[in-house]
Amino acid sequence: MADKSLNKTELVAKIAASTGQSQATVDSVLGGLFDALAESVGSGTKVSIPGWLAVERSHRAARTGRNPQTGATIEIPAGYSVKVTAGSKLKAAAK
Template structure:
């Protein structure tokens, strides 16, 4: 695991410094990106940025589980989750 992390504020500052844009502009663009991702994935549309990443909604079937405290069998309903896949450029940057 990485021992360092970059939060949204630090990311906005870094992008603003490298592009010459104001932090408010960069923050608004990132907010728009996150809103578009949420809306698209929520409606079942796959979002793909070739070479960088793809984000899609996946379905999970209903299944039987077990309550870890009591050991009782429970029914877990069907649901959705999000799958994020790294593209080739992102994978290469991680090497």
């Protein structure tokens, strides 16, 4: 695992420095991106940025599980999760 991380504030500062835009502008654009992703994925629309990533909602079927403390069986209801797939450029950058 990587022991380094980049939080949103650091990401905004890095993007602002490389693009010459103000941090407020970059923060606003990132906020808009995240809002659009949440709205699209919430409605079941796949968002794809070719070469970089794809984000989509996936369905999980109902299943039977176990309570690890008691060993009792429990019913886990059906639900949704988010699937993020790395594109070729992102995969190449990780090598």
